Amino acid sequence: MAEIHVKRAHEMAHDQAKQSVQAVADKLKGDLGATYRWEGDSLRFECPGADGRIDVQPNEISVSVKLSWLLSAARGKIERSIESYLDQYLA
Numbered sequence: 587m588a589e590i591h592v593k594r595a596h597e598m599a600h601d602q603a604k605q606s607v608q609a610v611a612d613k614l615k616g617d618l619g620a621t622y623r624w625e626g627d628s629l630r631f632e633c634p635g636a637d638g639r640i641d642v643q644p645n646e647i648s649v650s651v652k653l654s655w656l657l658s659a660a661r662g663k664i665e666r667s668i669e670s671y672l673d674q675y676l677a
Contacts, residue, residue, distance in 0.1 A: 588658035
């Protein structure tokens with residue numbers, strides 16, 4: 587299993603940062619059929635071939651994803667997509 591870890595700084599209020607992460611989760615649900623749930627300030631998600639969490643912290647969002655063996659070959663592309671989502675939704 588491959589793992590991806592991405593961190594991105596932000597200057598949003600905590601509630602606004604959580605709303606942005608919620609928007610990412612809604613996009614993943616629509617595009618990939620992901621399921622998710624909030625556990626405090628962490629959003630845990632699962633989709634075919636991957637699972638992970640997005641942690642909302644003061645001034646930082648961190649994403650951790652575990653990929654199945656099959657998706658491990660596309661790790662670089664998936665990591666770039668995560669970075670693109672963060673750039674789009676945290677801007």
